[in-house]
Amino acid sequence: MKGTNLGEFEELVLLTVGVLFDEAYGVAIQEELERRCKRSATLSTIHVALHRLEQKGFLDSRLDGATSERGGRRKLLFRVTKSGQKALATARELRAELWSSIPKAAFDLKYR
Amino acid sequence: MRPPKWIDHLLDYLLEPRLYEAAVGDLDEKYQRRLAANTPRWKAKLYYIVEGISFVRLAKASALIPDTNHTMMFRNYMIVALRNFSKDKLYVFLNLAGLCIGITCAIVIYTYIVFEKSYDRFHKNADSIYRITEQLPDDAQLVNSAMNHSPMAPILASNLPGVKNVVRILPYSSFYNCFVSVGPDRIFKENRFGFVDSTFFDTFTFPPLAGSLEHALDAPFDIVITRSMAIKYFDQPERAVGKTIIFENDSRKFDFHVTAVIHDFPQNSHFSLDFMASISSLEQFMPWYDNWHYPPLYLYMEMMTPVDKLELQKSIHSIASRSQPAEVVAEKRSYAVQPLTEIHLHSRLEYEWEANSNYQYIRIYILAGIFLLIVACINFMNMSTAKSVRRAREVGMRKVLGGRKSQLIGQFLSESFLYCLISFITGVLIAELSLRIVLTEIIGKELSLVDLVNPETAVTAGVFLMALSLIAGFYPAFYLSAFNPSHTLKGKLSRDRSASLRKGLVTFQFLISCFLITGTYIVMRQVDFMIEKDLGFKESHMIVLRLSDRDAQMNYAVLKNDLLQESVVSQAGLSSTIPGGGNFYGIDAVAEGSPDQKPVNIKSLGVDEGFIPAYDLKLVDGRNFSTDVPTDQAEAFILNETAVKRFGWTDAIGKGFQITVYINGAVVRKGKVISVVKDFHFQSLHNNIEPLVLYINKHPYYADYLSVAFNAGSPSASVELLRKKWAAFNPDKPLDFLFLDSSLNDLYTTEIKISKIFNILAILSIFISCLGLFGLSAFMAERRSKEVGIRKVFGARLVHIANLQNREFLPLIIGANVIVWPVAYLWAQKWLQGFAYHIELTPMIFLLILLGSVAIVVVTLAYFSLRMATKNPVQTLRYE
Numbered sequence: 001m002k003g004t005n006l007g008e009f010e011e012l013v014l015l016t017v018g019v020l021f022d023e024a025y026g027v028a029i030q031e032e033l034e035r036r037c038k039r040s041a042t043l044s045t046i047h048v049a050l051h052r053l054e055q056k057g058f059l060d061s062r063l064d065g066a067t068s069e070r071g072g073r074r075k076l077l078f079r080v081t082k083s084g085q086k087a088l089a090t091a092r093e094l095r096a097e098l099w100s101s102i103p104k105a106a107f108d109l110k111y112r
Numbered sequence: 113m114r115p116p117k118w119i120d121h122l123l124d125y126l127l128e129p130r131l132y133e134a135a136v137g138d139l140d141e142k143y144q145r146r147l148a149a150n151t152p153r154w155k156a157k158l159y160y161i162v163e164g165i166s167f168v169r170l171a172k173a174s175a176l177i178p179d180t181n182h183t184m185m186f187r188n189y190m191i192v193a194l195r196n197f198s199k200d201k202l203y204v205f206l207n208l209a210g211l212c213i214g215i216t217c218a219i220v221i222y223t224y225i226v227f228e229k230s231y232d233r234f235h236k237n238a239d240s241i242y243r244i245t246e247q248l249p250d251d252a253q254l255v256n257s258a259m260n261h262s263p264m265a266p267i268l269a270s271n272l273p274g275v276k277n278v279v280r281i282l283p284y285s286s287f288y289n290c291f292v293s294v295g296p297d298r299i300f301k302e303n304r305f306g307f308v309d310s311t312f313f314d315t316f317t318f319p320p321l322a323g324s325l326e327h328a329l330d331a332p333f334d335i336v337i338t339r340s341m342a343i344k345y346f347d348q349p350e351r352a353v354g355k356t357i358i359f360e361n362d363s364r365k366f367d368f369h370v371t372a373v374i375h376d377f378p379q380n381s382h383f384s385l386d387f388m389a390s391i392s393s394l395e396q397f398m399p400w401y402d403n404w405h406y407p408p409l410y411l412y413m414e415m416m417t418p419v420d421k422l423e424l425q426k427s428i429h430s431i432a433s434r435s436q437p438a439e440v441v442a443e444k445r446s447y448a449v450q451p452l453t454e455i456h457l458h459s460r461l462e463y464e465w466e467a468n469s470n471y472q473y474i475r476i477y478i479l480a481g482i483f484l485l486i487v488a489c490i491n492f493m494n495m496s497t498a499k500s501v502r503r504a505r506e507v508g509m510r511k512v513l514g515g516r517k518s519q520l521i522g523q524f525l526s527e528s529f530l531y532c533l534i535s536f537i538t539g540v541l542i543a544e545l546s547l548r549i550v551l552t553e554i555i556g557k558e559l560s561l562v563d564l565v566n567p568e569t570a571v572t573a574g575v576f577l578m579a580l581s582l583i584a585g586f587y588p589a590f591y592l593s594a595f596n597p598s599h600t601l602k603g604k605l606s607r608d609r610s611a612s613l614r615k616g617l618v619t620f621q622f623l624i625s626c627f628l629i630t631g632t633y634i635v636m637r638q639v640d641f642m643i644e645k646d647l648g649f650k651e652s653h654m655i656v657l658r659l660s661d662r663d664a665q666m667n668y669a670v671l672k673n674d675l676l677q678e679s680v681v682s683q684a685g686l687s688s689t690i691p692g693g694g695n696f697y698g699i700d701a702v703a704e705g706s707p708d709q710k711p712v713n714i715k716s717l718g719v720d721e722g723f724i725p726a727y728d729l730k731l732v733d734g735r736n737f738s739t740d741v742p743t744d745q746a747e748a749f750i751l752n753e754t755a756v757k758r759f760g761w762t763d764a765i766g767k768g769f770q771i772t773v774y775i776n777g778a779v780v781r782k783g784k785v786i787s788v789v790k791d792f793h794f795q796s797l798h799n800n801i802e803p804l805v806l807y808i809n810k811h812p813y814y815a816d817y818l819s820v821a822f823n824a825g826s827p828s829a830s831v832e833l834l835r836k837k838w839a840a841f842n843p844d845k846p847l848d849f850l851f852l853d854s855s856l857n858d859l860y861t862t863e864i865k866i867s868k869i870f871n872i873l874a875i876l877s878i879f880i881s882c883l884g885l886f887g888l889s890a891f892m893a894e895r896r897s898k899e900v901g902i903r904k905v906f907g908a909r910l911v912h913i914a915n916l917q918n919r920e921f922l923p924l925i926i927g928a929n930v931i932v933w934p935v936a937y938l939w940a941q942k943w944l945q946g947f948a949y950h951i952e953l954t955p956m957i958f959l960l961i962l963l964g965s966v967a968i969v970v971v972t973l974a975y976f977s978l979r980m981a982t983k984n985p986v987q988t989l990r991y992e
Contacts, residue, residue, distance in 0.1 A: 026138035027145070043138050044166040047131070051170060063130060070141045076134030 006058075006091050012037055013049045014058055014088060017078045025065075025075040026050075050078060058084030115143045115157060119164035126171040135167055185519070186526065192506070193527045200499070206887040207495055208535055210880045211584070214488030215532075215539035217876060218576075220547060221481035223559050228469055231380045231456035235317045240276075240415045241452040244268070244428065245461055246407060248445045258461040260411035260447075262402045265309070267435045272427060274416045277311040280391055281383070282401060282409040283465070289361040289660045292387070294345045301846065302341075304386040305359075307394055307401075307409075315414040323353040323372030329390040335368040336388045342373045349373045359389075361661070364397065379557050382456045383410070383465040404440045410465070412452070421449040473866060480873045483624045487877055489584040490617045491884035492528065496588035497610040498891040500595075507592055508600035520593035528585025529577075536577055554868050587613075614888070615924055621881045622928035622965065628874035630936040630961050634953070635867045638944065641951045642860050648792030649691060650728040653822040654852035655830055656690050657838070664842050665812035671841045672722065675820055678833060683821040685723030688716075688814040691794045692856045701805060703759045704768035714755060715802050716771065717794070718809025724750070724789065726821045734765050734787020737808055745808050747783025753791045755803035764788050775811050796859040797949040819852070827851065878965075882972045889917055893976040900980050901988035913981040917973045925969050929962045 006014065016032050017024040030046050033039045053059045060081050063074040080088075119139070123132050139160055146156040197204045232238055246260045262280060269278040284290065285305040293299035313325040313336075321339055328336050335357065337345075342352035352370050359366050368389055377384035394401050401408050415424075428447045450459055457471040510520060544561045552558055591610055659665045672684045689695040700711035721737045721744075723729075732753065737744045749769045756764045770782045791801045822830050831849065838847040857864070900913055937953060944950040 026134060027141050030142075042163045042166055043135070043142065044163060044169055047135060047138075047167070048169055051131075063133065066137075067141070069144050070137035073133050073137030073140065075137060076130065 018080050024078045115160045189523045206883045210488045210491040210883045211535035212538050214485045215535050216542045217484045218481045219543040221477050232452050239418045242413050243450045244411045245448045256461045258464045259407040261407045271431045277315045277414040279309045279311050279315050279412040280409045282307040291360045293358045306385045307391045308388045309391050318374045321373045322350045328371040332392040333368050334371045334390045336372045338376045338386050341386045425449045487621050487880045490621050492584040493587050494614050495887045504600040507595045508597035511597040517593050521589045524589035525585045529581040532581040619924045619928050625878045625881045626932040628877045632870040632874040634940045637951050639863050639867045642797045651853045655820050657818045658848040665815040680825045682823045683726035685726035686720040687723050687817050688718035690817050700772045702770040715804045717806050718814040726819050730790040732788045748786045750787050750806040752804045754801050758803045800948040885972050889973045889976040893980040897988040901985035904985040910981045914977045917977045
């Protein structure tokens with residue numbers, strides 16, 4: 001069974017797919033990532049992450065929306081599934097919990 | 113305008129259709145957007161290509177390994193091969209073990225030979241460097257010396273056309289003691305101290321580690337040292353440059369200025385030094401080095417381009433006869449030119465840097481390696497054909513389903529390739545391990561396969577692997593693929609046609625093994641013979657002290673008398689050299705009654721009164737030297753039997769005798785022979801006993817060894833005693849001693865090494881053969897199980913059945929032995945001729961080997977013979 005952990009990059013991609021809602025495909029995700037997160041990734045890197053997320057069941061995909069810009073080829077459009085949402089929520093909770101558990105003194109400059 | 117089309121095709125091939133459409137779409141879109149954002153076209157195109165190619169990561173599995181008919185069949189072959197592996201593990205194990213051992217040996221031998229051939233090739237101009245050696249008359253006999261005379265260097269440098277550099281190297285520490293220090297607490301005895309010309313580093317390539325090598329040896333008392341010396345004396349290589357080291361021995365003390373540090377000499381250099389001092393220092397150090405009389409140094413020459421060595425030799429001769437002083441020309445010395453890269457394997461002269469290798473032994477190793485591989489390949493052939501029954505149905509099935517013969521051959525060849533590949537990979541690992549762990553000691557060098565990693569070896573390995581799998585798999589492939597499907601599928605097997613071939617191959621295997629065993633056995637016997645032969649003097653419980661400084665040499669009697677006080681010390685004697693030690697200087701002797709009183713050159717040994725009793729030499733006639741007879745000191749001589757025979761005397765006692773000794777010039781000693789000593793082997797057993805004269809000589813020049821004979825006691829206790837006495841006698845210098853018996857064994861290092869290597873190879877060869885035989889006997893036991901069952905039912909006895917297999921194989925082994933006898937005999941005869949004293953080749957030796965090989969075969973066969981014989985016939989006959 002494939003693990004269902006979310007890698008850091010995978011989490012970003014998954015969130016971006018959520019952000020783009022119905023327009024989440026390779027180029028769009030790439031540009032969004034670059035714009036929002038200052039992360040530049042090649043198209044194949046994005047697709048590898050998308051492929052893995054799909055295998056883990058966090059994404060759904062369909063072919064649609066050909067444009068002339070793409071030489072009449074359709075886009076592979078992605079959408080976050082229910083379990084994808086759950087995974088994102090879990091990741092967020094986990095972080096929030098970790099954040100709240102950090103003792104105040106730890107990040108206090110005086111003690112460093 | 114359009115992005116490159118080939119990316120499109122590539123991705124079409126590589127990716128799932130869905131992803132392909134999306135990926136190329138994305139790439140196109142991105143390309144257009146980049147152009148729209150004013151990215152230069154070439155850049156956009158480049159992005160397109162790079163990003164496109166990186167989609168390989170998402171390629172479907174079938175795209176990377178194409179799903180053609182061939183690959184599918186190949187995959188099937190491998191699956192079938194692996195299934196067969198697991199079906200008969202014993203057979204697979206025997207096959208793999210044999211191949212693996214053979215390949216390991218081949219790899220080790222290859223590594224060793226590559227190393228031996230790499231000697232001195234690391235010099236940038238190795239091909240145009242030559243060593244000039246000299247053949248000169250020395251006391252009536254011609255000496256082929258690796259060394260040369262110093263004045264030859266300027267003569268060659270100025271007269272010979274095409275010379276780039278002439279380099280002289282004087283290995284000072286081979287002649288004299290060297291102590292080097294940087295302070296009172298860091299003083300060491302050094303034995304790789306030499307003086308070299310300033311051109312040394314121009315000719316030879318030794319990269320600097322610190323300091324500059326240019327002008328490093330221009331001034332007197334400049335010195336370049338190696339890294340390990342720099343660390344030894346200065347802790348860090350960089351710190352050594354600019355420092356001073358103090359050179360010291362019994363007669364001299366000088367300061368040297370370290371100008372540079374180089375890396376240690378590579379293992380594959382035929383000479384090595386730790387200290388290279390400028391040869392100009394010798395003017396103050398030892399000015400007599402520059403003479404025509406005694407050759408103290410090695411002479412190398414770098415030419416502009418590689419030249420013909422015979423041509424060069426000729427020009428050297430003509431220049432020498434023109435430029436040398438008349439009295440030297442009269443001696444008719446001759447010179448030989450050795451290309452630098454040939455010295456290690458081909459040069460066998462007197463006074464070499466170190467004992468060189470012999471290319472003949474290299475040939476033997478190559479041969480042995482090939483033999484082992486053949487033995488291993490035969491195993492594979494035998495077992496594959498023997499087991500063919502198992503595969504017959506598969507072959508039949510494949511043929512019925514349309515498999516062509518060529519396909520079947522391909523299948524079996526790829527199987528043998530699989531075997532070879534597995535054995536090769538394991539073999540590489542084992543070879544590396546054994547090179548590092550076991551063989552370092554035998555070879556004396558640290559070799560590793562890592563040094564061999566380069567494209568050339570990769571190709572060699574590939575070709576080797578292919579060739580090996582072809583040789584091993586060729587016959588089984590043809591044999592197996594020739595089965596007739598209509599027979600095999602009916603379950604009826606045609607007669608096992610390969611049985612007689614198998615027998616022939618087994619005989620051949622044992623032929624090779626028997627040859628190796630015979631060779632090994634003879635070498636071992638000869639080595640034992642040399643080590644154990646009674647040399648005619650006391651060898652055990654003898655410890656020899658080397659008297660290395662003048663004080664010790666002058667006052668040796670103090671130490672000797674002190675030692676004789678001890679009850680464990682029975683005798684002690686002084687001598688100029690020791691048995692097995694060389695340096696039995698040839699001297700001119702004139703014997704009474706010889707025609708014209710012409711001097712004859714014979715070997716000499718200067719001794720004191722204690723020497724003969726210490727070594728327990730037997731006097732045939734007469735008396736030992738005595739302090740009670742004052743004239744003994746200069747006028748008494750003791751000859752060995754060979755010398756007496758040489759002079760044609762029947763009664764030597766009282767005959768007049770005269771020798772010329774060099775002590776600050778020639779001194780003539782005239783006197784009488786006082787006794788005859790029984791011949792003893794004062795040189796290695798490679799040589800005949802030569803005429804020898806013993807005379808009293810206690811002069812410090814000759815007082816080099818003090819031999820101490822102990823009654824009893826452990827070696828460590830004896831050494832402890834010597835250490836104590838030495839500390840009281842000469843506290844400044846370390847005790848330098850050797851055990852006589854082990855130093856005598858050192859005379860035969862080459863033979864001992866060969867014997868060890870032969871031993872390993874022979875054992876492995878016989879082991880592989882036995883693996884094969886074991887597999888065959890397993891197979892035969894299985895095939896004959898019904899026959900044996902019937903025999904038992906009819907009352908055959910156990911011994912009779914157990915003997916069935918022996919009867920099959922023993923004639924083969926005996927046949928193999930008989931074929932080997934003449935070949936081994938001839939080889940051994942030739943090899944033994946290199947020894948003046950050697951074992952006799954008796955029929956016993958060959959019979960012993962025959963018996964040995966029969967015993968090994970019987971033991972190998974025993975397991976399955978007995979299993980076959982003890983099986984209950986009910987089990988074997990119940991079938992059906």
